[in-house]
Amino acid sequence: MIDAREIAGEPVLTIDRVTVVGGGAWGTALALAAARAGRDTVLVVRDAAVAEAINTRRENPARLPGLVLDPPIHATTDLATIAGADAVILAVPAQATRSAAEVLAPFLSPGTPVVLAAKGIERASGALLADVLAEAAPGAVAAVLSGPSFAVDVARGLPTAVTIACADGAIADALAAALASLAFRPYASTDVVGVEVGGALKNVLAIACGIVVGRGLGASAQAALTARAFAEMGRLAAALGGRPETVTGLSGLGDLVLTASSRQSRNFSCGIALGEGRPLSDHGPLVEGALTAPVAAALATTLGVELPITAAVAAVVEGRLSIDAAIEGLLARPLKRE
Known part of the structure; x- marks a missing residue:
């Protein structure tokens, strides 16, 4: 649930439930980052065999071979789990952003932050990905996660710093706080365009x-x-x-x-x-x-x-x-x- 709380005298938003969409190395790594930050985390994948390997063997053998997923994360192929999320991280390739957003749009509650974790410009339209999301899932609030980060480093819990941008500064702050841990340090920004470029x-x-x-x-x-x-x-x-x-x-x-x-x-x-x-x-x-x-x-x-x-x-x-x-x-x- 997203609610208002007082921290150091300032009202902020808190995000407790995070759903990551995309079972690649980056999606898996970001799900681990969210879980390490104490969030109730679900990873939505396309392949049932990947979900089974993550849930029973605690590994993603195709994308992060040999790496034990610690803490354990729950994977599913059920898109309906998006409906209960306070925030969604969309970790699919840049050129798949539109089609993925169109699929998840019916499950999103209005005003849900959707964090775009891909880095690119849509080839068909020349649009930045936040603009693509606004067209494909108009009820979502677009945010962008970017910065110097290799998936395997994040998955292993190595120190990493990134930027999370949203035009709404309170949401940017909330997302940064939701994903922050000793090894993963997000800096909030309101400059979505600068971060995307x-x-x-x-x-x-x-x-x-x-x-x-x-x-x-x-x-x-x-x-x-x-x-x-x-x-x-x-x-x-x-x-x-x-x-x-x-x-x-x-x-x-x-x-x-x-x-x-x-x-x-x-x-x-x-x-x-x-x-x-x-x-x-x-x-x-x-x-x-x-x-x-x-x-x-x-x-x-x-x-x-x-x-x-x-x-x-x-x-x-x-x-x-x-x-x-x-x-x-x-x-x-x-x-x-x-």
């Missing part, structure tokens, strides 16, 4: 940084590209109404530093493979940066925002430009003041 664009830019590594261009080039990539993130966020300080925080710079430097990152690893001459298909369908790059580049063109690195990644993943030509094009850009 940081999360979406860092995947694209991590591919670019991976290409630099895969091509063997050196640490200096990687550092320079990361800095210029961060500038692109800030430009797009500002054009869409995000705040500059958001992009310099966890969901922007923090996530970019992690994703653009670690081989645990699917996007960075994909970039390395591309730089080494391997095809994009080797990395499967869930490289969010490859899906987001073309729509982010198109959005930037519409807004009149310069995103040369993003545009180069889009051209490479769509097969319109070779990696060598993309690198040459970036290096040949006119000199300008920083």
